[in-house]
Amino acid sequence: MNKVLFFAHLRDEAGHESVEIEAAGKTVAELKQIIAEKYGVQKLDTSMTAINEEFSSNDEVINEGDTVAFIPPVSGG
């Protein structure tokens, strides 16, 4: 299983802080599509993705146990 984290407006859209989903073997892009459909989350295409707290590209493959976080454009500072 994989833990998927949502932040900022994505969290509001998803209605969850995090969900558990089976994503091993899928690419980030594939997971984004699944999440968009299942949770009605828009704007994943303008979000960054982190796997295990490191930025990942859309074609990276998710492993069993990885934590995936969708990271909207940041606004700290």
Next chain:
Amino acid sequence: MNKVLFFAHLRDEAGHESVEIEAAGKTVAELKQIIAEKYGVQKLDTSMTAINEEFSSNDEVINEGDTVAFIPPVSGG
């Protein structure tokens, strides 16, 4: 009479923090020459001059009662 102030290495050279001198009617350049001769102060040509706490050029004329300060290149900060 006029008060003349020395700072930093000019003070060390002059051996005084300040002196009283009659400088009314003289230009800054003329006063520099007098001071250089009378107190053995070198490097007045690389110093700025302030009259009553405002920077002055070498051709400015000193008035009775003005305070004149010789200001070596500064090194604050």
Next chain:
Amino acid sequence: MNYEIAKEPINVQSVIDKVVQRDAGAITTFIGTVREMTKGKKTLYLIYDAYEPMAVKKLEQIGTEIQERWNGAQVAITHRVGRLDITDIAVVIAVSTPHRNDAYEANRYAIERIKEIVPIWKKEHWEDGQEWIGNQLETVPYPTGKPEEKDLNE
């Protein structure tokens, strides 16, 4: 602990203290504060949220980048989360270097990088609503899915 996410008000001096060094001639600090008016709109307060463990890692990465680029630099950054009122401090960046130009440039690099890669978000609360603020309203999509490394030191 030079890189922190704080839930309580930030003590500026305590951040500065982390970068004091005998070989420093200059320490710069950047203090980001909550401004009342932005483009004619009145902010009441902000909520900052962070992906905390990753945010700390990314702050550490920024410190490492600075030390690679500016010789002898020491860096400390604390970013606050939670509710912040007008004039409250959101972030403090302290950088010490032997010479002053480096301290300014490295500090500026830090805030620009924070706005690029550190997973922290602010939600603005106005009199007539609230909104999570993206990178200038999401005018910057990330086509590759992650931010590109940019050289900010021209």
Next chain:
Amino acid sequence: MNYEIAKEPINVQSVIDKVVQRDAGAITTFIGTVREMTKGKKTLYLIYDAYEPMAVKKLEQIGTEIQERWNGAQVAITHRVGRLDITDIAVVIAVSTPHRNDAYEANRYAIERIKEIVPIWKKEHWEDGQEWIGNQLETVPYPTGKPEEKDLNE
């Protein structure tokens, strides 16, 4: 009292407090500290001296120049005089502005102007002697007898 010459150690926070404003999104501070090694030579301590009333006036002038150039800027500067040991603070410059770039630029302008026009001098004490430091060993004479106004904001 935003512009001061101090005989006692400078409290950084108290300088910052002078520029806090509701319309500021950024406060930058520059803290000049006494560095131990300069070009391979070991400094033991420094003595700073100032032409105090004129120095305060010139610090005020720098503040006015900044407020003319950077809209909405608030400025406070304290410079210490007397004996300073390694890591002691010689000067603190705090600048607040609505937007961060201005806070960096205005702050940098302040330290450059201090080094041009404020009558403060330092005497370096090394193991083998002491010397009043001029503007890079007096490589900058002033042909007109006063400093020229320069635009540092390229």
